[in-house]
Every structure is written in structure tokens, then in C-alpha cells.
Amino acid sequence: MLKAVILIGGPQKGTRFRPLSFEVPKPLFPVAGVPMIQHHIEACAQVPGMQEILLIGFYQPDEPLTRFLEAAQQEFNLPIRYLQEFAPLGTGGGLYHFRDQILAGGPEAFFVLNADVCSDFPLSTMLDVHRHQPHPFLLLGTTANRTQSLNYGCIVENPQTHEVLHYVEKPSTFVSDIINCGIYLFSPEALKPLRDVFQRNQQDGQLCLPLGEDSSVLWPGAGTIRLEQDVFSALAGQGQIYVHLTDGIWSQIKSAGSALYASRLYLSQYQLTHPERLAKHTPEGPRIRDPDVKSQSLPSLNQMWFGVFAPRSSLLLLGNVYIHPTAKVAPSAVLGPNVSIGEGVTIGEGVRLRESIVLHGATLQEHTCVLHSIVGWGSTVGRWARVEGTPSDPNPNDPRAHMDSESLFKDGKLLPAITILGCRVRIPAEVLILNSIVLPHKELSRSFTNQIIL
Numbered sequence: 001m002l003k004a005v006i007l008i009g010g011p012q013k014g015t016r017f018r019p020l021s022f023e024v025p026k027p028l029f030p031v032a033g034v035p036m037i038q039h040h041i042e043a044c045a046q047v048p049g050m051q052e053i054l055l056i057g058f059y060q061p062d063e064p065l066t067r068f069l070e071a072a073q074q075e076f077n078l079p080i081r082y083l084q085e086f087a088p089l090g091t092g093g094g095l096y097h098f099r100d101q102i103l104a105g106g107p108e109a110f111f112v113l114n115a116d117v118c119s120d121f122p123l124s125t126m127l128d129v130h131r132h133q134p135h136p137f138l139l140l141g142t143t144a145n146r147t148q149s150l151n152y153g154c155i156v157e158n159p160q161t162h163e164v165l166h167y168v169e170k171p172s173t174f175v176s177d178i179i180n181c182g183i184y185l186f187s188p189e190a191l192k193p194l195r196d197v198f199q200r201n202q203q204d205g206q207l208c209l210p211l212g213e214d215s216s217v218l219w220p221g222a223g224t225i226r227l228e229q230d231v232f233s234a235l236a237g238q239g240q241i242y243v244h245l246t247d248g249i250w251s252q253i254k255s256a257g258s259a260l261y262a263s264r265l266y267l268s269q270y271q272l273t274h275p276e277r278l279a280k281h282t283p284e285g286p287r288i289r290d291p292d293v294k295s296q297s298l299p300s301l302n303q304m305w306f307g308v309f310a311p312r313s314s315l316l317l318l319g320n321v322y323i324h325p326t327a328k329v330a331p332s333a334v335l336g337p338n339v340s341i342g343e344g345v346t347i348g349e350g351v352r353l354r355e356s357i358v359l360h361g362a363t364l365q366e367h368t369c370v371l372h373s374i375v376g377w378g379s380t381v382g383r384w385a386r387v388e389g390t391p392s393d394p395n396p397n398d399p400r401a402h403m404d405s406e407s408l409f410k411d412g413k414l415l416p417a418i419t420i421l422g423c424r425v426r427i428p429a430e431v432l433i434l435n436s437i438v439l440p441h442k443e444l445s446r447s448f449t450n451q452i453i454l
Helices: 036-045 063-076 090-097 099-103 123-132 188-207 227-235 256-273 301-305
Strands: 002-009 050-057 080-084 109-114 117-119 137-143 153-157 164-169 178-186 241-245 250-252 321-323 339-341 352-354 356-358 369-371 373-375 386-388 419-421 432-434
Touching: 002 036, 002 090, 036 050, 036 063, 036 109, 036 256, 050 090, 063 080, 090 099, 090 188, 090 227, 099 188, 109 123, 117 178, 117 256, 123 137, 123 178, 123 241, 137 153, 137 227, 164 227, 164 241, 178 188, 188 227, 250 256, 256 321, 256 356, 256 373, 339 352, 352 356, 356 369, 369 373, 373 386, 386 419, 419 432
Parallel strands: 002 050, 002 109, 050 080, 137 241, 321 339, 339 356, 352 369, 356 373, 369 386, 373 419, 386 432
Antiparallel strands: 109 178, 117 250, 137 178, 153 164, 153 178
């Protein structure tokens, strides 16, 4: 018997995901057409012997989350429950706080997955490794280049046994090119070190109490446990933590730009895992651009505004495009590669859409061009307008490169990045919105470049 735990955090997390996280909890943001954590649940449900999936976080159990859980239970025919923390408890505190629910029924092991990662989730392979050589902690790792490794938890392993000899969370100098993917397989014994951390936190808190304070009262901070610093770093080299390296897809989803990149990875995976989710090119349209066609060029501003751009049908092959069944897309629209179109979206005649996510209820009017952007819920882009961002993709010449999670600003200026339109934004006809973030409910009247529009 197996279980899975997905750590979804809470509303005070994911601030780099704004303004998109204003409207929906970050774990429910659509990536490649489905909520972010649905990819996790699908992977867990495919593991033989999976009996229950638990979501742990400190979001309020509001209607969108409740509705998603009910639909997921029906689709995957598995108990899926949300356990709400009384306060933010860190990456390990929720596991210890809800230990009885996790261990109920006597699972042989349980997966722990961070919600803000994109992966092909090699869970069955991890289970095989664990069963071949059981240990309390098995971490999924991948490789990064020397510079980017400083942004992650770094793992020094024994190359023969794969034991974790040393673990440092976001080191200041280079430690290892093996990084933590935020995907784990724990045995029930893994909760004992968490108990030790909890008890140590409680003792430390009591030592700090003022004279006369009741020391029997539970210190509120005792429940906060950081898996990475409090457990992995402390137990490394003691024969309890091991790592399994993967060469599959993996990326963090910390910002809107990384969500767009994750959508690309998942859409590419759909060719193998869910081909039914990908739009097919048909003579009736819309026209789907293949991601591998090298000769495709993007229209210039003059070509867009004066109608010169006319894509050749010989180039319009099968691409990685998701279109929700309720969306209305004009036959002359040209989509792809790497496009996700949400529920109730309207795409007008002559629209060009590439490397973008268009969310529920948005409208792209005739001959708009949207590139490297996210169009928010219920937003409208006027005729012949152009919404464009700058991709922050990993270095294509470095196979170990990952998405950077750097600040949006440098020297007080907004750095070039993807363009984000918050919910119910109105973009007028024939304007350019370039490398900008538009907060919700804004009605613009002119073009903007490299700005946050409040």
C-alpha cells in the first residue's frame, strides 16, 4: 500500500507568481491546459498500489479548491483529501503534524511532491529503487550547471551507492552539480527525524520563554520544520538518505515565466502521454504550427499592422497546442508552437498565437498577435494589437541549464520578460504591449514597453 503527499503551500507563498495568483491559488493555475497539481495527481494515480493522495497546505478550502478535489476524485477513482495547516509549517512541518493521517492504514512508503515543480515524475522507478534497497529517504535529483546549482539544494553523493553524503540548501559557493528536484519517497521511519526536530524546536522555544511563563504551553514555532535544512542537511552521510538521478524533464514553477516554460515541457510530453489533448491540424482550421519547422518566421510589426503576413500552408504541420473543447477558434487563426487555450476563450480571424497561455474567458479579436505572453481570465485584446514578451528560456546550448528564478528588476528597472495581462484587462486596437505586466481590471489606451501598469 502506498500514499502520496503534495505540498501546496499557501497564499503568502508564490508572490513572484502575481498578478496571476490573485485570481486562483497557484497550485490550480492551468499549465498545459490542466491545473498545475493535476500533473502530480495523474502521476501518483498511475503508481500500482496507490491508495490515497493527500494535499497539505494553508490555503483556505475555498470553492475552486473544493471543486477541483471533487472532480479529481471522480476522474482518478482515488481518495484525495486536503489537510489544512493551522499556520505555515514549512516543507516538513505539515508532514509531522498530519503524521497520523499519512500513516493510517500502514503504507509501506509515501511519496512527497512539491506542487511548484514540473516533471515527468518517475515515481514507479523511484519505487523500484526503494524496494531494491529500502532507506528512510529517497530524493529525486537532476544535474544543473555550476552557476545555477547555487539556486537549489545541492547534493553530494557516493557515486557507487548513491548515498547522500552532504546536502546544502542554496549554497553561497559551488558544492555539487546534483540538485534536489523536490520529489521524494519516504518510508514511515522518515517521520522519526521530523519528531526529533519538533522536540528540539520545542525545547529551544521553552528556553526563550520569559520568567514566569508557563513552560508546558506548546511553543507555536515548534511545528515549523524545514525538510531541507533541518532534516536532509543534518542526516546526510549517516546512511539514511539516498538519491536517484533522472535525466527526464524537470523545472521549478516559481514565476509566470517559468509557468510558460513548464507548459511547453508538458505539451511536448503530451505527444507520448496524452496525444488526445493536442489539437490536430485539419483543413477546416485553425492552422497549427509545428515546433520543429525551422523556416517559420514571426511577423514584424509592419507585417502585422499592414497585413503583409500570410503563412504558407505547406509549413502548417502538427504542433504542441492545447485547445479547450469550449473555446471558439477562427479557422484562419495560426497557433503554435506551445500554446494553451482555456475554457470559453474566443480567438478571432487572423490571430497569431505562439508560446502563450490564454486563460478562461479571454478574447483575442481579429488579427491580434500574442507572443511569449499570458493573457488573463476574461481579458480582451483589441483588433490588430500586439502583445509580446521576451522568453527567459534556459540556455539551449547547455543541456544542464534550467530556468532562472531571478528578480524581475535590476537597478530599479523592469527586466525584459514575458508579458502578463491580469484578469479582465482591456487592450485597445492597434497598440503594442511589450515586456510588461498589466495588473487586473485595467483598461489601457496606448502602448506600453517594459512597464508594470498599476
